[in-house]
Each structure stands twice: as C-alpha cells, then as structure tokens.
Amino acid sequence: MWPIDFFSRQAPYAPLLRLIKQFEHFPSHADWDAIGPPARNQQGLAIRFVAPEVLTDYYEIEIAQKGQVATRENNWHDCFNALVWCAFPQSKSAISALHMRHFAADRPRGPIRDAATLLDECGLILPYCDDVLLQLLIDHQWHDLFHTHRADWGIKINAVCFGHANYENLLTPFLGLSGKCWPIKVSPDFFEKSITEQCLLLDQELAHFLNNDQLHKPRQLPPLPYLGIPQWWPEQDDHFYANTQYFRQKRIKQ
Numbered sequence: 001m002w003p004i005d006f007f008s009r010q011a012p013y014a015p016l017l018r019l020i021k022q023f024e025h026f027p028s029h030a031d032w033d034a035i036g037p038p039a040r041n042q043q044g045l046a047i048r049f050v051a052p053e054v055l056t057d058y059y060e061i062e063i064a065q066k067g068q069v070a071t072r073e074n075n076w077h078d079c080f081n082a083l084v085w086c087a088f089p090q091s092k093s094a095i096s097a098l099h100m101r102h103f104a105a106d107r108p109r110g111p112i113r114d115a116a117t118l119l120d121e122c123g124l125i126l127p128y129c130d131d132v133l134l135q136l137l138i139d140h141q142w143h144d145l146f147h148t149h150r151a152d153w154g155i156k157i158n159a160v161c162f163g164h165a166n167y168e169n170l171l172t173p174f175l176g177l178s179g180k181c182w183p184i185k186v187s188p189d190f191f192e193k194s195i196t197e198q199c200l201l202l203d204q205e206l207a208h209f210l211n212n213d214q215l216h217k218p219r220q221l222p223p224l225p226y227l228g229i230p231q232w233w234p235e236q237d238d239h240f241y242a243n244t245q246y247f248r249q250k251r252i253k254q
Contacts, residue, residue: 002026011231012161012170014195016083026074032082039089041067042097047089049082060099076171080164087199088162090207095120098210111217116210118180118218122163124226125202126183127190130156134183137222140250143241146228153230155191160202166226173227175246180221182206 002025007013013020022035029049037046045067052070055062062068069085071078085092095116102112109117128134133156136145149157159181161167166179184205190198209215225246227233233240241247 010170011229012226013167015087015160015199016080016167018196019083019086027079027082028073029071032071035086037067038082038086039093041093043067047085047093049078049085060096060103063096064100076168077164080167083167084162084164088203088206090203091162091210092120094207094210098213098215101213112215115215115218115221118221119182119215120163121165122179123221124166124179124181124224125160125162125206126157126181126224127160127186127198127202128157128183129186129188129190133157134185137181137183137224140248142225142228142247143238146230147236147238147241150230156188158191159224159226159229160199161226162206170232173233175227175243177227178223178225180218181224182209182221 002023004021007017007020023031029051032049037048039047041047041064043064045065047063047067047069049071050068052072055068055070057065059070062070069082071082098116099113102110126134126137130152133145133149133152136142136149146153161170161179163179166177169177184202186201190201193201225248228236228241228247230236
C-alpha cells in the first residue's frame with residue numbers, strides 16, 4: 001500500500017510530497033529507474049537505486065565510485081533515503097563525498113563521519129530569520145520556542161526534515177523522538193516561497209557547508225525534540241510542553 005493520503009495530511013512530509021505523488025505503489029527499482037537519476041555523485045556519475053546484492057564494496061564507496069545506492073525493496077528506511085536523494089541531491093552527494101574524504105579502512109570513523117551520519121539519518125534543516133528564536137533553541141527553551149512563539153513557525157522559523165530515519169520514525173511517532181538540526185539563516189521572504197523552492201535553496205546552502213569541510217563533530221548539530229514543532233504532534237498544549245523527560249533542559253557545564 002502506498003499511503004498518499006497519509007503523507008498529504010502530515011506536515012513533516014511536505015518536502016517529499018511532490019515526489020511521493022509520482023508513484024501509485026511502493027516504488028520498485030524499475031520505478032526509480034523510470035523517473036531518471038535524481039542526482040549525480042561528485043564524480044559526475046548518475047545516482048541509481050539498486051538491490052543490495054549488486055554491491056561488491058562498502059556502501060559509501062559504491063555511491064562515490066559507481067553511483068549505486070543500496071536500496072532494499074519494500075523497505076521504508078531505504079525508500080525515504082531514495083526520496084531524500086531526490087529532494088536534496090546536492091547535499092546527499094556532498095555527504096557521500098565527505099565520507100570518502102575521511103574514509104580509511106585502517107582507522108576508526110572519527111567525529112567528522114559520525115556527524116555526517118547523524119545529519120544523514122536524523123538531521124533537520126532549520127531555516128530562520130529571527131536570532132531570538134534560534135537562541136531559544138540553543139538554550140533549550142522549548143516551551144517558548146514551540147508554544148509561546150507558535151505563530152512564528154512557518155513565518156520566521158521552520159524545520160525541514162532531511163534525515164531519512166526521521167521520516168521512517170514519523171510513520172508511527174512516539175514521544176522521545178529527537179533529531180539533530182543545522183540552522184541556516186535566511187531572509188524573511190524565504191518563507192513566502194513554495195516548499196520546493198525552499199528545499200532547493202536549503203540544499204544549495206547545506207551542500208556548500210559540507211563541501212567546505214565545516215562539519216567537524218556531532219556537537220555542531222543541536223538537538224531538536226521535533227514532535228514539539230507545531231503540527232507535528234496532535235496534542236500540543238501546556239501539559240505536553242511541560243514534559244521535561246522529552247523537552248529536556250540544557251545541561252549546565254560544571
């Protein structure tokens with residue numbers, strides 16, 4: 001079953017909705033091939049979604065050297081990964097290239113690749129034009145950010161889901177879900193653009209950040225308990241935001 005109605009009703013899936021509507025059923029490898037390559041890797045090779053059995057090397061090496069992304073059929077995690085490749089092609093290619101710049105079989109992954117994986121799996125891009133709202137996020141002032149400033153969401157700040165694991169988790173959400181975000185300052189008129197235009201601009205900015213080796217460690221990616229984002233959870237009242245087990249206060253360094 002391909003639940004287009006469900007995706008149409010759920011705010012977090014807005015960045016993927018145009019792509020989701022291209023399919024009438026869970027996309028097969030042939031369906032992905034039919035819509036054409038969504039992106040190219042940084043060697044210029046077209047990205048293709050293939051069965052994992054086709055791969056003969058490490059996942060990231062296959063992407064970087066052959067343009068092949070291992071994609072299991074009828075698997076939501078891999079399906080959302082493919083959809084994100086379509087929606088944010090430059091950033092996904094940049095993540096692949098970053099992994100390869102820091103890949104070595106004879107040493108541990110290290111903080112740069114760990115941060116890249118966090119962004120890839122559970123990342124959210126946070127466009128904002130009001131520094132006050134960003135500071136609330138940094139300070140973990142969740143009630144003020146999500147509830148007091150509820151009317152500012154979509155006008156002065158927003159969250160655009162990038163990590164494919166987030167999309168999978170939001171199929172059956174539960175309290176405790178959290179992601180890692182990368183804030184990007186934008187002009188106020190950014191929020192007047194369509195979601196497709198917004199994603200295009202954010203994709204360019206995020207790819208630029210990654211290609212210029214500005215991602216160094218996981219701590220650069222602030223946590224975001226994303227069910228607090230307006231319209232991302234059905235019951236968002238004062239009682240909901242008072243749950244400090246989910247909306248945790250910022251730790252004070254000793």
